[in-house]
Amino acid sequence: MRHPQLERVLAAVLQYGTWLATVVIAAGLAMTRTRIATAGIALLILLPVLRVALMLIVFVRQRDYRLGAVAALVLLLIGLGFTLGVVA
Amino acid sequence: MHTGFEWWLFAVAVGASAVGGALGMAGGIFVVPILTIFGHVDIRLAIGASLVSAIACSCGSAAAFLRGHLTNIRLAIVLEIATTLGAVSGVLLGGAIPARALFALFAVVLLLSAQQMLVRRGEPSGVATTADAGRWGTLLRLDADRVQRVPLGMTLMYGAGLISSLLGIGSGVLKIPAMDGALRLPIKVSSATSNFMIGVTCAASASAAFMRGTVVTAIAGPVALGSVVGALLGARLLVIASNGTLRVVFIVVLLALAAQMVAYACGILS
Numbered sequence: 001m002r003h004p005q006l007e008r009v010l011a012a013v014l015q016y017g018t019w020l021a022t023v024v025i026a027a028g029l030a031m032t033r034t035r036i037a038t039a040g041i042a043l044l045i046l047l048p049v050l051r052v053a054l055m056l057i058v059f060v061r062q063r064d065y066r067l068g069a070v071a072a073l074v075l076l077l078i079g080l081g082f083t084l085g086v087v088a
Numbered sequence: 089m090h091t092g093f094e095w096w097l098f099a100v101a102v103g104a105s106a107v108g109g110a111l112g113m114a115g116g117i118f119v120v121p122i123l124t125i126f127g128h129v130d131i132r133l134a135i136g137a138s139l140v141s142a143i144a145c146s147c148g149s150a151a152a153f154l155r156g157h158l159t160n161i162r163l164a165i166v167l168e169i170a171t172t173l174g175a176v177s178g179v180l181l182g183g184a185i186p187a188r189a190l191f192a193l194f195a196v197v198l199l200l201s202a203q204q205m206l207v208r209r210g211e212p213s214g215v216a217t218t219a220d221a222g223r224w225g226t227l228l229r230l231d232a233d234r235v236q237r238v239p240l241g242m243t244l245m246y247g248a249g250l251i252s253s254l255l256g257i258g259s260g261v262l263k264i265p266a267m268d269g270a271l272r273l274p275i276k277v278s279s280a281t282s283n284f285m286i287g288v289t290c291a292a293s294a295s296a297a298f299m300r301g302t303v304v305t306a307i308a309g310p311v312a313l314g315s316v317v318g319a320l321l322g323a324r325l326l327v328i329a330s331n332g333t334l335r336v337v338f339i340v341v342l343l344a345l346a347a348q349m350v351a352y353a354c355g356i357l358s
Contacts, residue, residue: 015151035308048287077172078292085296
């Protein structure tokens with residue numbers, strides 16, 4: 001089973017997202033504004049999370065609940081990693 | 089942090105990502121050893137920077153693979169359960185593992201990569217060369233004969249996620265045997281799908297590193313930018329340089345870095 005439309009959306013989000021984050025990081029470093037560069041790095045880390053969230057939405061909309069649950073679990077695990085970074 | 093050092097970080101990342109990319113490998117495997125050996129960067133900060141650049145490379149190149157219909161996104165999301173679980177385990181373990189053990193683990197991964205470069209990767213036997221929807225459908229419904237190999241694939245992916253999280257690399261070393269050996273996917277599909285998964289796997293550990301403060305902008309910023317530029321150059325390098333020459337350079341560099349990492353692990357260098 002393939003998802004041509006979802007694949008196109010993901011390709012665009014990942015491509016433009018990477019460019020945006022790269023430009024923000026470069027601008028921050030060039031202007032020696034660390035906070036801006038840090039925001040660019042945060043954006044980069046969030047991109048794959050956004051990708052999984054998009055997949056979750058599309059799978060649920062297509063009533064593909066099994067894959068939807070899989071995507072939700074992956075999101076939870078990323079959230080767990082984040083939480084461990086804060087508390088542990 | 090002075091500008092000269094930032095340019096050096098940028099240059100290292102460009103080189104690592106270009107050479108790695110030309111051979112279908114992430115540059116992280118070079119970045120961490122070079123930053124620690126020659127830049128005297130703390131290994132945990134080097135790993136934090138490398139995680140961010142792995143995400144940049146994965147997301148940056150994913151578009152081309154997706155548009156070429158090479159990425160199996162259904163399989164990717166299923167396997168990502170295992171890789172992110174591995175990454176979270178790595179986050180839990182990470183703080184407790186001494187730096188010298190990380191150096192030793194890194195040396196092992198470098199040696200395994202060199203060995204994999206020596207043995208050329210062929211199409212796994214018994215693979216369908218064209219996209220076989222029925223076969224994948226079976227795989228994802230997890231029934232019939234596939235059910236025995238998926239757990240093996242998942243186990244290897246868990247290991248890949250764990251190593252990725254501990255060392256800040258994409259860990260193709262473990263993903264390739266998982267994809268080729270256990271799941272028996274065609275090479276291009278396995279490369280594209282593995283690349284797609286790296287972003288999510290590293291996001292789980294990079295977000296923890298970010299919150300822990302081991303993603304330092306002055307280091308991670310230039311490294312991430314260099315990796316993106318290097319990945320673009322790598323595609324061109326692939327066209328110019330002969331695969332044989334690149335392979336030899338790659339193996340020599342991997343072995344040299346492994347020797348240095350062993351020296352750190354044994355306390356000969358510090």
